[in-house]
Amino acid sequence: MPSFLSLCGFWKKRKGHDIEANVSQGLQLPTWITEAKIVKKQDSFLQFLGKYKEQNWFQIPHFMTRKGRFHEPIFLKGSCSSENVAASLVDSASLDESKILKNISEKIKPCLNGRCIYLVGMMGSGKTTLGKILSEALGFSFYDCDALIEQAFGGSTVAEIFKSYGEGFFRDNETEILQKLSSMHRLVVSTGGGAVVRPINWRHMQKGITVWLDVPLEALATRLTAIGTDSRPLLHNESGDPYSKTLKRLSTIFKERVEAYANADARVSLQNIASKLGIEDVCDVAPTTIAIEVLLQIENFLKIR
Ligand SMILES: Nc1ncnc2c1ncn2[C@@H]1O[C@H](COP(=O)(O)OP(=O)(O)O)[C@@H](O)[C@H]1O
Numbered sequence: 001m002p003s004f005l006s007l008c009g010f011w012k013k014r015k016g017h018d019i020e021a022n023v024s025q026g027l028q029l030p031t032w033i034t035e036a037k038i039v040k041k042q043d044s045f046l047q048f049l050g051k052y053k054e055q056n057w058f059q060i061p062h063f064m065t066r067k068g069r070f071h072e073p074i075f076l077k078g079s080c081s082s083e084n085v086a087a088s089l090v091d092s093a094s095l096d097e098s099k100i101l102k103n104i105s106e107k108i109k110p111c112l113n114g115r116c117i118y119l120v121g122m123m124g125s126g127k128t129t130l131g132k133i134l135s136e137a138l139g140f141s142f143y144d145c146d147a148l149i150e151q152a153f154g155g156s157t158v159a160e161i162f163k164s165y166g167e168g169f170f171r172d173n174e175t176e177i178l179q180k181l182s183s184m185h186r187l188v189v190s191t192g193g194g195a196v197v198r199p200i201n202w203r204h205m206q207k208g209i210t211v212w213l214d215v216p217l218e219a220l221a222t223r224l225t226a227i228g229t230d231s232r233p234l235l236h237n238e239s240g241d242p243y244s245k246t247l248k249r250l251s252t253i254f255k256e257r258v259e260a261y262a263n264a265d266a267r268v269s270l271q272n273i274a275s276k277l278g279i280e281d282v283c284d285v286a287p288t289t290i291a292i293e294v295l296l297q298i299e300n301f302l303k304i305r
């Protein structure tokens, strides 16, 4: 693997310190950074955008490759003093996403100051799946609100609790669990899809950072139809084939809740990730890629604050 790459392109100064480097496509790229892995802006140009921090250095921040993977920042050495100057790659990292996830986690962890991360989103949006990945990467503990409620009821399932005591009773327990968790630190919490409807729950969750996993309803319906809706009692009252009735019910619930989800500190849109990567089916975006995006969105939020 070459450790040094000569990029022939030209630098263009933009808006004070912003520069844009359009690098022609006929580059001699090493095999691990093929053209397909860099965002292509126009037919014959690959475009890198970033801040020109020091005289001779240009950093391409974490970027997503077209194959749906994240690449670590790349450092280019160059100059913006004249056009068509050479730029050189002086540092590179492997494409191993787990390593990237770990690196970003280590960077973000001190900024969290022990604050918990609350994942909110519709049923099946991946709160539990991503919660586990993120907690491991950050070295935080993972809690799933539904599982805690089930434990508190001697192992009864959410569906059984709904059936025996009603939704209101389940929601009261959900609030109680969130209140308990809100006094703790260094947790990643997977909330139930409906936790966002009660303002009191937001008061608890806002002690930490809330992240909305925004997944297209069709993808949710596909996932939930595949695993069955037995454990999700709110999906039980429609007629039709399993996919259509799940989608119909999800659409109704989403309309009622979308404004509440939008209260979250950060939003991770699976559709946006897939579009950026040129991936047609959002279901093809790997959980680790989404976890990385969650951390990047948290980083954005922390910078804005
Ligand atoms: N990124 C993903 N791509 C494909 N399937 C996923 C993804 N994330 C989660 N799933 C699947 O979707 C289903 C619901 O995920 P889960 O994490 O339990 O969601 P939630 O906790 O939000 O209800 C599970 O079968 C899980 O394996």
Ligand SMILES: O=C(O)C1=C[C@@H](OP(=O)(O)O)[C@@H](O)[C@H](O)C1
Residues within 6 Å of the ligand: 121, 122, 123, 124, 127, 146, 158, 191, 192, 193, 194, 195, 231, 232, 233, 234
């Ligand atoms: O959306 C909802 O109101 C619910 C979502 C479920 O959790 P998941 O989001 O983990 O499926 C569970 O809390 C309960 O079935 C109610």
